[in-house]
Amino acid sequence: MxxxxxxxxxxxxxxxLFILISFVAYLSSFFFFLIVLTSTYFFKLLSFTLSNI
Known part of the structure; x- marks a missing residue:
């Protein structure tokens, strides 16, 4: 018994433990997606301002 x-x-x-690991992986992938999105937006903004100068 x-x-x-x-x-x-x-x-x-x-x-x-498995749930915790999968949750952390989900969060990290979400943050990675967010960072990529913001960096591409910033790059587009930068190129736009440079072309206008």
């Missing part, structure tokens, strides 16, 4: 409890707790902690 005790072994079963240990196994269940290990399994739950593993699932929790």
């Amino acid at each position: 005790k072994l079963l409890l240990i196994f269940i707790s290990m399994f739950l902690s593993f699932i929790l």
Whole structure:
């Protein structure tokens, strides 16, 4: 019975860890997308201002 409890707790902690890792990966990909978007926008803005000078 005790072994079963240990196994269940290990399994739950593993699932929790997996969820945490996937959440962090999702957040990092979102931030990467945001950075790419802002940098491309900034580059377009920069080229626009340079062409107007």
